[in-house]
Every structure is written in C-alpha cells, then in structure tokens.
Amino acid sequence: MTSHELHQEIAMLKEKARKAEQLGIVNEFAVLERKITMAKAYMLDPEDFNPGDVYEIEGDPGVHFKVTYMNGVFAWGHRIHGDTTSKEEEGLPISMLMNEKSKEA
Known part of the structure; x- marks a missing residue:
C-alpha cells in the first residue's frame, strides 16, 4: 500500500472505531484500534x-x-x-x- 492508501485506511478504521465505541462494542473497538496501530507502523521507517x-x-x-x-x-x-x-x-x-x-x- 502507498502512504496515501494507508492514510485513507487509517481514516476509515478510525471512523469504524468511533462508531463501535459509541455502540459499546468493546471487542470490535479493540480490534480496530490494533489495525490502526499496524497501519501506522507501516508508515514508519x-x-x-x-x-x-x-x-x-x-x-x-x-x-x-x-x-x-x-x-x-x-x-x-x-x-x-x-x-x-x-x-x-x-x-x-x-x-x-x-x-x-x-x-x-
């Protein structure tokens, strides 16, 4: 994935995480947070x-x-x-x- 694609993926995951948090779906929120962390890792050297x-x-x-x-x-x-x-x-x-x-x- 390119840096731009990673930024888009992170934005989408953050939105999904926000919704999961609002709905009280703790497990889904935790999984999405971990996916965000991994996407951010690929943006670093x-x-x-x-x-x-x-x-x-x-x-x-x-x-x-x-x-x-x-x-x-x-x-x-x-x-x-x-x-x-x-x-x-x-x-x-x-x-x-x-x-x-x-x-x-």
Whole structure:
C-alpha cells in the first residue's frame, strides 16, 4: 500500500472505531484500534529504530521498551517497569514506540 492508501485506511478504521465505541462494542473497538496501530507502523521507517534504544510505550505511561532486534515493522525486546526489566521477550509494532529515552553506549 502507498502512504496515501494507508492514510485513507487509517481514516476509515478510525471512523469504524468511533462508531463501535459509541455502540459499546468493546471487542470490535479493540480490534480496530490494533489495525490502526499496524497501519501506522507501516508508515514508519524501521531503520529509525535500533537495537539498544529505549522508548516509551504509547498507551502505557511509565513503561519503557528496550529494543533487542528488529523484524520488519516489529521491534522485539523487553518492557522496563521502573528498575525491573521483564524476562519475557515480546514484539511491538514500531508505531507503539515513542520518545526515545536513551541509547546503549
């Protein structure tokens, strides 16, 4: 999809999500929000995200994510809650990562 097509898709998904939220269809709203997140990920350049970088996670205040490696539009790594780093590795769409916190030396 082109950038223009992705923008159109996001606009359509946002409208559907708004309607689902108004109708109280929580499951459909959650699915549409996830689709929006994925569409946004394809509009970003994975080259802008590097192993060792730490980012805030959108929608999860106070929680950060340290990137271990990249696979397409997914960053794989570990969540950081304060001084505690999760042992479980997970993949997040790069559109969920914001405000780079630091870089590993």
